[in-house]
Amino acid sequence: MVLDQEVSKPIVAWRDVRKVYPSGLAALDGVTLEANAGEVLAILGTSGSGKTTLLKLVNRLFEPSSGTIEVRGKPTSDWDPIALRLSIGYVIQDVGLMPHLDILANVGLVLKLLGHPKPDREQRSQEVLKQVGLEPSRFAGLRPHQLSGGQRQRVGVARALAANPDLILMDEPFGALDPITRREIQAEFRDLQRRLKTTVIIVTHDIREACHIADRLALVDAGKLVQVGRAADFHDKPASDFVKSFFADAEAVVLESPR
């Protein structure tokens, strides 16, 4: 399905989005941003800048205070929330695996919600487990508490991939990994994404990660979009001193980045 989409057409578009929490805090203050079909868009920013909020508006875990968010050309308010969420892969910041289901069932959960028969689910789940580097024969029957933090994060990614969605939202998916494993899984994920041509919106505050796997970066600060573009643009034409300082320690990475 991804292949049918025109690359130029945005699959997600935030249009002048404001999000004010009941506490009165404006977590997002007029953000306009697009994610194009087939690309990896990284959302960067310091802690508390509004990254997670931006993501949760896409699958209607939050509703905007003003502005609209369009998914596949249709405003989220016109989507049935259940259908919308089922069509989007979601990797949450703290994984959130179901502790009472084994790994295979966790990965197959969305397929189950979509009504796929059990044998299909199990076969597909084993496939994606392999794709994220977990050997099904070893992991399928285990419970989440029997896995390491990094293994759990891989399961979280597998769960989001299982239904083969054209859009995946990832909120700091590799936070619990050591730098080496992190680089490894980032590379594997990037390969996988290229093959599948899935649109990925990935939230991170790790600039290196963003440069490694994203086609474009979006930097938010205190609820405002500061700059959008390719990694090199941030280096060549930083929009402000904040951008400069944010990227200062990533100089080397940006230069060695594949794009």
Added chain:
Amino acid sequence: MNEWLTLAWSQRSELASATLVHLSLVLESIVLAILIGVPLGVLATRRKSAERFVLGLANIFQTIPSLALLGFLLILFGGTIGKLPALTALVVYALLPIIKNTILGIQGLDPNVAEAAVGLGMTPWQRLTLVELPLAVPVLLGGIRIATVSAVGMATIAASIGAGGLGTYIFRGVSLSDPRLILLGAIPAAGLALLCDSLIGLAERRLDPTKGSGSRRNRWVIGALVIALFALVLGENLSSRTGPGKIVIGSKDGTEMILIGQMLAELVEARTDLKVDRKFNLGGSLVCYNALKDGGLDAYVEYTGTALAAILKEPPQNDPKAVYDRVKAECERRDGVAVLDPLGFENTFAIVMRAKQARDLGLKKISDLQRHQGRLRTGFGPEFMSRADGYDGLMKAYGLSFTERPRELDRNLLYQAVAQETLDVAAGDSTDGRIASLDLVVLDDDRHYFPPYEALVFANLASLNRHPALREALSLLSGKIDADKMRLLNYEVDGKRREPAEVAHEFLLLNKFLE
């Protein structure tokens, strides 16, 4: 100890069926409480206002004293005795822990898991059934365990309204002042409570859904156990179904009423082809009378004076014949209750003291008490304290006013209390065997204050008309038991600790009512 084991062994089949009735009462109430409590708990987690309402209501229910609740339910169910009000009361008490733990279990859900459930696209119903409830199971089981253990204890009280179970032994033991009988009910009840506690505790640990492998086998084992329990309960229910030819003979709390109840039951069994269900140790006149009116009971022993005051709520009268005629006419006309001919003895209130103290103080008549009212400690049952022909009337008739407030306690405990010198003066029943066995004396009612209390059989008129042989059997004892005989029979049970059924059977044989 040995003697107690012999008693327990001789009662084994009755004890086993009482345990089964008890268990099925508990299980049924817990299942009902789960069916009601879990949805209420779920509702409470959906709306804050619902939580306040549901928890508030369950909390209030929990604080109602059990006897008050049973009494209230009896009125609510129009006097139906037996299972329905007992089950309702047990359900009411079991609700709070189940609702509370349902809420706790659901609210204790890891917020990340909750977010994942929503974010992956689950509907509210899928979230509840696939995530929230399965993960709440261990906490919910904790609530069920608390509810079950307390229901086992609470169910003993159900015997007072004829629902049977192990409480039957406890009430019988209390009314006969027989600790062996009390233990016969209490020990299996305690065992049952411990068993439920450990079994559900085991399930709690084994059914933790987050603990991986092997849980499938555990589920099978526990599932099989649950099915076995329900088969047991179903069997109990089917076997205790009251068929069309079944007659229910009841009795209030008290040796002689149970003795005569046993005799009536045996006579009906011997002289008719009807089956008899015995529901003894029921709470009091109103419980029995309402059940009789309602058809839940077919016969029990009542006294004319009690009927006049407690049932007809009329002022006391002194002419026995006038009282009898009045009660017979009113009960039949108003409530369809047949009043059979008097049995031949009267059981009036009797003011009793220790024989030795009465001798020492030179007390023979109630009016003699005036000289000592500053020093004597008195005690009366709740019925005596509240009746028009009870305490207040007595004080007025004899111009008495005791310095110390009378103690109010169960009238079955009064004799012991006097014998053990906790009390000096108490109101008992004139035919009570314990008066002789505990070396007490009855003070003479020299001003004829107490109205007549002739013992007789009350029966459901419709049942008598349906079964003419029943009327005949229930009338056999009329005029055949005088006060002396009654006191002796009572003493056999109260003093010699014999089984009422055995004493009743012996009496019927000796007096040629049975071959």
